[in-house]
Amino acid sequence: MAADPDGSRPHQCQRCSKSFSRTSRRHELRDHAAGEPYHCELCGSSFTKSSDWELHLYTHPEECGSCFSDQTSCRKHQSDYAGPDRAAPDRAAPYHCDHCDKSFSYLSIYKIHMRVHTKEKPYRCQQCPKSFSFLSSYKRHQLSHSGEKPYQCDFCGKSFTQSGHFSLHLRNHTDEKPHECDRCEKSFSDLSSYKVHLRVHTGEKPYCCPQCGRSFSQLGNYKSHLRIHTGEKPFQCELCDKSFSISKTYKQHVITHTGEKPYQCTECGKGFGRLSNYMRHRRIHTGEQPFSCRQCGKSFNSSYSYSRHLRVHTGEKPYWCSLCKRLFTRSQSLKKHRCVAVDQDMKTVCDTEETSTITT
Structure with missing residues (x-):
């Protein structure tokens, strides 16, 4: 960021030494708000950079339990007491997992990884029957008992127990969408939504109903479908006797009682109770026709019109x-x-x- 005409940078970041001419807010959200994604599974320490995390791993020799404040002291200790064959490994990843194709540069991380296969869970909660394979997971679980939510959003005041959830929430305010689809123009704020979207292009439907064989690309839709066979309807309306198997259908039903129309068109002021109806209406103003027929090239502004048109070709x-x-x-x-x-x-x-x- 360019400095002021007088060359001054009066705004200094409280978390690092960088200074800015206007405000450090954007820098803080981009470089620091993501939390500390690199966690040490042995002591629970967290780091913003992978390089710092890797250096920290040297402070946990496996055999004697001694800890050191720097890499050099740890290396010397390993050479003096553990012998040359036990020295801290280089980055050639000499530790190979026999159960999968993964390799690791550090013995400590390799041993932690093995718990994925052995199902070992050495960290047991003293307040409930749950146990965990990793110390970081155990510490996060402890927050569910204490009610502590250390990550608070400066924009809306909402608090979170996990830095990852906090980081994803911040993108609602910054409109950051780092995961971009290379097949279309859509982008997503979180990796899971991006991966689910890719199935639109690949046609992958990994969730298959064991009773009727129908497949689904999303786990939520698959679980909702299973209720058709079980007859379960867990969402019950408090204003009438109706119950529903799908949360979305239940919420749409509630609007019939309240008359609420939360989706309002900024162009003409018309309100809608359902998001799908609102989005379809918006295309009247924008002229967008996102549904295109591959056989004849015709385009349509709604999936219903598009599906109806396909019958011209299929004869259905x-x-x-x-x-x-x-x-x-x-x-x-x-x-x-x-x-x-x-x-x-x-x-x-x-x-x-x-x-x-x-x-x-």
Whole structure:
């Protein structure tokens, strides 16, 4: 950042020695707000840089338990007491895991990694039955009992127990989206959402229902689908007797009681109870047509219109008349057909069909 005309940089970061001419706020959010992502599993110490983390690992000799404040003292101790074969390894990653393809430069990290395979959990919580493989996980769990939330957002005041969750939350304010899809223009603030998005392009659906074989790209959709088979409806409306298997459907239902329309168009002021309806309405103003047919090139502003158009190419006719078994491409065509049937003195048959099941 350029200095003021007089060359001064009056704003100094409280966490490092850097100075700025205007404000250090952007620097603090970008360089420090991410917390300390490199954790030592042996003592719980955290570091902002991987290089500092790697140097710190030398302060934990495995055999004698001695600790040192610097790398040089630790190396000398290992050479004097552990012998040349036990000296701190170089970065050639000589420790190879027999269970997977991973290799490690440090014996201590290799031993910690082995707990993934052995399921060893040496850190046991004294307040509940849970136990943990890693010290850092154990310490984070302890915060759930104490209620401590040491990471607080300066923008909205929300607090978090974990630095990772805090860092992701900050991106809601800074609009930082570091994970960009190389196949389209979308970008994401967190890695998990980015990986889920990639399945749109790859077609991957790793979650398969064991009862009907239907597959899903997202775990949440898979779990919601399973409730169709179990009949579970855990979301119950407090204003009526209805219950729902999906949280999203429940929230949409609640709006029918409150009349709330939280999504308001900035162009015309029209309000919507559902985000999907609001996004579809926005395309009227922007002219956006994101759904494009690969067979003929036509574009559409909604997935419904796009899906309906595809039937022109596939010949699919999902709507059928229960009276004459005639098939239709659109639901409107089926409704119109029933109206014609009523006009041709078939009202008695239609009324009977509405109240009973017709066998053929």
